[in-house]
Amino acid sequence: MPSESRGNGEAAAGHRLSIVGIGPGSADLRTSAAIESIVSADFVVGYRPYLELISDLLPGKRVFSSGMGREVDRVRMALDLLEEGSVALVSSGDPNVYGMAGLGLEMAEKPSDVEIVPAVTAFTAASCRAGLFFRESICVISLSDLLTPWADIEGRLRLAAEMSLPVALYNPRSKRRDWQLLKALQISGKREVLLAKDIGRPGEEMVFTSSEKLIEEQELRESINMTTLVIIMGRGTFLGPASRKAAINLVGIGPGQASHLTVQARSILEDSEKVFGAERYLRLIEGVTAAQKVTHQGPCPERMAARYDQAAEVAKGGGRAAILTGGDPSIFSSGWRILDRATSPVHISPGVSAFSSVAALAGAPLVGDFALLPSGRDPARACHLANSGFAVVVYNLRGEEIAPILEHISPDLPVVLARDVDREEESAMILTAGDLLAARPSGFRFTLILASHSSYIRDGRIITRRGYENKYSY
Numbered sequence: 001m002p003s004e005s006r007g008n009g010e011a012a013a014g015h016r017l018s019i020v021g022i023g024p025g026s027a028d029l030r031t032s033a034a035i036e037s038i039v040s041a042d043f044v045v046g047y048r049p050y051l052e053l054i055s056d057l058l059p060g061k062r063v064f065s066s067g068m069g070r071e072v073d074r075v076r077m078a079l080d081l082l083e084e085g086s087v088a089l090v091s092s093g094d095p096n097v098y099g100m101a102g103l104g105l106e107m108a109e110k111p112s113d114v115e116i117v118p119a120v121t122a123f124t125a126a127s128c129r130a131g132l133f134f135r136e137s138i139c140v141i142s143l144s145d146l147l148t149p150w151a152d153i154e155g156r157l158r159l160a161a162e163m164s165l166p167v168a169l170y171n172p173r174s175k176r177r178d179w180q181l182l183k184a185l186q187i188s189g190k191r192e193v194l195l196a197k198d199i200g201r202p203g204e205e206m207v208f209t210s211s212e213k214l215i216e217e218q219e220l221r222e223s224i225n226m227t228t229l230v231i232i233m234g235r236g237t238f239l240g241p242a243s244r245k246a247a248i249n250l251v252g253i254g255p256g257q258a259s260h261l262t263v264q265a266r267s268i269l270e271d272s273e274k275v276f277g278a279e280r281y282l283r284l285i286e287g288v289t290a291a292q293k294v295t296h297q298g299p300c301p302e303r304m305a306a307r308y309d310q311a312a313e314v315a316k317g318g319g320r321a322a323i324l325t326g327g328d329p330s331i332f333s334s335g336w337r338i339l340d341r342a343t344s345p346v347h348i349s350p351g352v353s354a355f356s357s358v359a360a361l362a363g364a365p366l367v368g369d370f371a372l373l374p375s376g377r378d379p380a381r382a383c384h385l386a387n388s389g390f391a392v393v394v395y396n397l398r399g400e401e402i403a404p405i406l407e408h409i410s411p412d413l414p415v416v417l418a419r420d421v422d423r424e425e426e427s428a429m430i431l432t433a434g435d436l437l438a439a440r441p442s443g444f445r446f447t448l449i450l451a452s453h454s455s456y457i458r459d460g461r462i463i464t465r466r467g468y469e470n471k472y473s474y
Contacts, residue, residue, distance in 0.1 A: 017114045021099065021117055021120075024201070033257075041087055046074065098170055099367060101116050101367055111363060122196075126206070126229050134331055139168070156389060160188075173224045185211045194230075197224075199229065240339025247314070248342070249323070268322050272319075275322045276307040327357075361426075362416035364462060366393070368454065379404035386409050391451050398444045411433050415449060
């Protein structure tokens, strides 16, 4: 057991706490950064089933586990262990998606000393497996009312339905909590639905159905549990034919650094004969692959068509080809155009999403329900979502599009404005909405995160409280 703590997780010199996302489950969807954080740690702390998913990384480690509902105990243990060495606190999926980032930073003495390691999250992994792309928006809602009042959850469900937003439902049903899913389906109206169970784990299962069928068939609803994602499709979704394995691969390369490539993405790139993509993406994988790198000019539809056609030629010749997207292919990429054109099988390899990388840099702005928007062209929608309790991520903002969003939200709300995260040109501002509005930044290609209303800034990091303070004393 650890020796007496310095108190509230103050680390001894050189000892670091890393809150590490391990991805949805399978070893090939881990990132190099996550593996390195775990392998280099003196201690590893986590929920017992999650530690079993990374058992191959734990020989020689001092490992501390606990059961369900013991999140505060795990964080306290991790902070106490800093007296004796570096600690990896394991979080399934991404630490900012209902993970350990918020509680870990909240309980740490110095949040700025805590490293958040982003990862592939379950809903994007499921989407890539299914060939599902979000082109206009996606919101993520947990149906568990253990930490969030049901009235708040229902309000967000109703707003998402009014806006016809696609919705990824986490924690949809448990043995003790079985009515919320039915209510969510009734609120959503007639929609196509993807059920994704145990993604990246033994027993993985994907079922396409509809909200009407789920409402009508109790047996189908009862097949859903806490490890099932319920993805309700909406405006802007695209569904194409995706294969488990293929000579043509659509590869999400994550935010920038090669350390955030998944094991699967790295393997595909190393084995590819040709790699196609934007020049800035090809530069990011220098040193990863010896493949011939090919870029194209012209309008986006023409570029994507040329990439698929040339990749298909490689496949016909018996070779392997990769077509790159930044971040994750399912989130606001042009990768859907590849599947729309495809006449041969295409495999989609998920990546660490841009929103996860920006959130990790800022701290923990997204550990509750959140929404993703592809641009700032509809500031009213971003404001409405933020004022309804969602954290909101807006991609591809121009400087002049920032003020119309900030003018209609609380000036005290924590926000982060970032550009080129995880790249050499990285820049980020973590401040309040009022201060960012006064700063009037100029430029383009920004990502803006409006944190949830339960967030605050401490030691230069955004910390979101999920409600643990209502259950535990810490």
